[in-house]
Amino acid sequence: MTRQEFRQLLEKRTVFIDGATGTELQKRGMPAGVCPEKWILENSWAIQEVQKAYYEAGSDIVLAPTFTGTRIKLAEYGLENDLVEINRKLVRLTREIAPAGKFVAADISMTGKQLYPIGDLMFEDLVDCYKEQVQAILSEGVDLFVVETMMSLQECRAAVLAIKESCDLPIIVSLTYNPDGKTLYGTSPETAIIVLQSMGVDCVGMNCNTGPDAMLELVNQMAPVANVPIMVKPNAGLPELENGKTVYKMTPVEFTDACEKLYEAGASLFGGCCGSTPDHIRELVLRLKDKKAHQIQDKPLRVVTSERMNTWIDLDGNFMVIGERINPTGKKKFQETLRNGSLSMVVDFAREQEERGASILDVNMGMNGIDEKQMMLDSIYEVTSAVDLPLCIDTSHVDVMEAALRIYPGRALINSISAEEEKMESMLKLAKKYGAMFITLPLSGAGLPKDINEKKQHIDTVLNKAAELGIRKEDAVIDVLVQTVGAEGTAALQCFETIEYCKYELGLPTVCGLSNISFGMPNRGFVNTTYLTIAVSKGLTMAIANPNQEMLMYCAAAADTLMNKPGALEKYAALPVVETKAAPAQAAGNAQAAPASSGGLTVSNACDGVGPVAECVIKGKKGQIVAEIQKLLDEGIEPQTIIEKHLIKGINVVGELYDKKKYFLPQLIAGANAMEIGMKHIEPLLASKDTEAKAKIVIATVEGDIHDIGKNLVALMLKNYGFEVIDLGKDVPAETIIDKAVEVNADIIGLSALMTTTMMRMDDVVKLAKEKGCNAQIIIGGACINETFKDEINADGYSEDAAECVKLVQRLMNI
Template identity: 50%
Template sequence: MTKQAFRELLEKGLFILDGATGIELQKQGMPLGVCPEQWVLENPDVIKNLQKRYIEAGSHGVYACTFGCNAIKLAEFGLEDQIESMNKALVQLSKEAVGDNGWVIGDLSPTGAQMFPLGLRHFEDIVIAYKKQVKALVEAGVDLFVIETMMDINEARAALIAVKETCDLPVMVSMTYEKNGYTLNGTDPKTAVITLQNLGADAVGCNCSTGPDDMIAIVKAMKPYAKVPLLVKPNAGLPRYENGKTTFDMDAETFAKYVLELVEAGANIIGGCCGSTPDFIKKISDKVKACKPLPWQTKQGSRITSERMMVTIGQDEPTIIVGERINPTGKKRLQEALRDKNMDYVVTLAKEQLEKGAAILDVNVGTSGIDEVEVMKLAVEQLSTFVKVPLCIDSSNIDAIEVALRIYPGRALVNSISLEKHKIERLLPIAKKYGAMFILLPLSDKGLPKSIEEKHHIIEAVYNHAKSLGYEKEDIIVDGLVTTVASNYNAAVETLETIEWCTREFGAGTIMGLSNISFGLPKRQLVNTAFLAMAIAKGLTMAIANPSDELLMHLKLACDVLATRDKDSLHYIQSFNEGKKKDHAPEAIKAEQELHTEKERLDTIRQMVVQGEKDSILDNVKKAVKENHLPKTIIEGYLIPAITRVGELFEDKTYFLPQLIMSAEAMKIAMDYLDPLLEDGKGHQQGEKKKVVIATVKGDIHDIGKNLVSLMLKNYGFDIYDLGKDVSREVIVAKAKEVDADIIALSALMTTTMLEMEHVIRLVKEEGLRAKIMIGGAVITNDYALEIGADGYSEDANTAVKLAYELTR
């Protein structure tokens, strides 16, 4: 199927997908703990009969049973050398099942690995793993692809890049959102759809985790920004435990009624996930026969994203300040940090700018004595993890820009592309490949334009090149090309003329490097501030500036009010409301305003935990000990309050999984050093620690959440026995008995493995262990915990700590 054929197919009406596979296979005898793909190949009639039933029920296409058939997951079962043969055989089974009556969709799922800097796998490792699977699926003859159940937007990007670099088949991408409307890593639906559709996804949507009722809000959030069809594949409500089996609380008729609301909200592609059977698909098919889905958008507006937020650029939006301080020109300390690959200082500069009101950060690492490509990659990896706002990738080195765009977990802004041959021929296609917006710099190989007419000609010429690649004017920000007024009397007037022309005639957003105008003049702040006011009056949408300039930032706020860019003066009022100052620092960087004594060693250590500075904390802890600060004081007075604050930020949804992991790891580094130094009567004693045996249950190879719970509990003084993933009930109970555990903590990510928790609980009771049992995982609920006899349920690592304290009081 071609991409065009896919769009034409969806323009005709709804595309109906299949329902659950894993749970249906278990009903047919697939045991826990096996590789599902291998079991299917050993029992081919099971999958063929199931997929035939889906087609008969009304599915237009089925997912080939290749969900976990990537190299990283297969390695868990020692099958990574069979990736090609297994994928091809599984596709063949689906082809035999559907015949000419439906499409066979190659299914890619999460690898279960964490990417650097949170894990050991680098972005390119993940791309390579997916490419091996994609190549086999293409050779097997799949009609299109789906990338599903993704919790990490950058892993979804890696899979999408793998498909794009291997073939031209259509590809759908489906994220998994929690009940709070965010993925585990903190991506919201509108941010995801902007990021993925610009990277080349042919459809974007959501699946698993929630029922159809909770997905209505997700579809409504995506719809205003979606230039591609929207996909939904909900669970059959919430899981529950009945008569020794996992069931779901929604029947097919109720499910189908909600599907009608999903179509009304904007869904174009409909199916079912966990708990949905062929009966569900039949009900859906019958219900939607007369439905005409809403068309998707043709415009999305000027929007860039990070992993965790979207920024809109436009005449009706507040003027965007792009923080300029991550640029080593004239900054010796930053130059030294870049040469030493000290990203902690780069992150510190970023956070300081966020606190002052920067909405985007310009990132330029070009300085002598470094490998700019390598350092740019490090900077983007760290900033993407620690900083919420989007990045503007700024370099004259095209290779450095390319590596940044490839790994960046959002839609970046490129600074900049001109009519110069190497930029228009090489950099422009790179920017388009990765879905980036770009700053159009009106320069050519002849140099600076000699007249306003030549400048306009260059702008239009670059746009025409970009348009041929699929860009729209909304994807471009024109640089006003500011020169210094000290050497060019007309510099300000020429820039203002360009801004006004772009606003009123050309129809694109504008930006300028503000401080260029005042170079060589005294009292530069006055010139810069006056120039910004004049430019905003002409329609300027963005300015690259120093957000630490208080006069400039205050004037910007006032201009937005006067230019009707700040509805009801909300931003202006909020910015001068001391009680809401943290709104200028969305990650609550230094929202812990009590850290007013940062020069003191212990305050610095506390701050490092809150900000997740794991590379620097050990040196500071060692110095604190040498300065005669007691280990007990450091732990109880600073480390514990710091990680508690991190937990509060996590509960407030100011922090998400990446920030929680980095802070917990910083805490662990400090604790690992201090714990052996504790003396009698001065700290936690080993014998006093409560013992926790923790594991991901048999059949489940996912351990990100379990690892974080383990790390957090250790940081709070619990004695942890981490048994890993895919652990049998016998091993769990034997370890708990051996150490006389106070708590057994169980994790399961999938509905197909959650039932194993009940078997563990039953064995614990049979053996008469005193241990309390707490459970958690993406598919687990408090009701489920009560039904299977667990002593408690926690939805995340922070609440797991609180629960552990309650269970051991």
């Protein structure tokens, strides 16, 4: 099936994919803890029976059971060398029973390993891992690919690149969302679909983790920005415990009633996940097959994103600043730190500019004495972990640009693409491949344009080439190319004319490098801000500037206010009051231009008064925390005091920010890792090692479940709070857990499960503990677990995340 045929199918009618595979195979005897691929190949009748039932129920697409067929997952069973044979046979089983006119999709999912910088799996290694599986599947032949049950947008990107670099088949990507409406890594449905469709994905949606009712709000977020069809594949409600078994009680009629609302919200492709059966799919098809197909509008979306934030570029919106400070040009101290391999100033500049009101951050690593490509990659890893703002990738080298766009976990802005023939097409192809927006610089190989007409010609040259490559003109932002007024008296006038031409004739946003206008002039602050206010009145959209410049930020806000832009008056009124006696040139850069805090803990004020060690924990400064701890030790501060008054204080703030959804998984792990480094430095100094652990905790992912991201984070957080943690790993039998708890006289047993198919193993542990007289309190957690399930199996506690687990353990231990 070609991508065009797939799109035409969805424009013709509602399309149906299959339902649950795992729960259906369990009904047919698949035990927990086995390698699913191996069991399926040894019991091929079972998978073919399930798949035939789904085709007969009306599914247009059925997934081949290649869900965990990557090298990383198969290695957990010692089967990695059989990868090609396993994937080919699994596809073949499905193709054998696929009726004419129906389709077979390859199924790809998470590897269970975390990507760098949270984990140790490098992005390119993950692309290669997926590519190996994709090519094995392609050697047997499928009609399309489904990348499903994904928790990380970056892992989705890796899988998409692996597929697109191997073939041109249709791609569906489906993520799973937590009750807060975001992925584990803080990505919203709106961000996910913006990024993935810009990369050329043909359908984006959601599956697992919830029933159809809870998906309605998620579809409502996706629909306004969707340029591709939306898929929904919900569970048959939430799992319940009945007679010692996990059951899904949502009937096919109830399931379809809820899915009808999803259709009305904009979903076009329907299926089922955990607990759904051929009967659920049959009822779906019966009710929805004659529904009129949604006509997908191909809307231009002028937006850039990070993994956790969208920044819309609105022609008539408020003026925005692209923070310019992560650029070593003219910054000797910054250059020195980069040559020494330190990125501390990169992170400091990023955080500072975010707090001061920047909307996007420009990242430029162009300087002598460093490996620009590697430093660019390292900086992107650091900045995207530290702040939420989208990035503008700033380099003149095509290879550096591609390396940066490849690992960037969002939709970036390219700075910049000129009419220089040698690079223009290469850079535009990168924008197309990675779905980026780009700044158009009206320059050619001949140098600066002689006049406004030549400037317009260069703009048209870039836009026309972009159109040839299938790129919308709306993906462009035009740099008005500011020259210094000291050398060219009409420089500002030419810029104003360019701004008006771009906004009113081309309908495109504009940007400028603000400080160029005053180069070589005295009292530059007056020239810059006057130029800015006039440019804003002409329609300038944004500038690459230093948001620390108070005069610039206030004048821009005042200009927006005087032009009556939406929300501008409220934004201006919220700015801190400043002294008016200071000369503008002196005031620039001295005061914070961000709105004053309205009270309560925020990322901006989180470090107020906590001290440098706690700040290192809060901001995840792994490279600085040992030096800050050593300063306190040199001052005579006792090690135990540093733990209690500094490290614990910092990690408490991290937990609170996480609770308030100001921080997400990357920041939580960064803080926990920084604290762990600090603890390792202090532990040898504790007097006679006589400081006893607060409690002994045995922790494990239960038998049959090989997911351990959440469990690992819980273990790390508990260790940081002084608990002794014995981590048994993943896929651990109940008897092993209880035997270890008895052996070490554990106070608490912590159990994790990600899958509904393995959550009942927790009940096994609770029952075995009673049989063996184990007195440890048992706490549980995981994506599929809730408070009700805790009560049903008589566990002692439940927590929804790592930060809450620490509080739970403290309550149970009366600490």
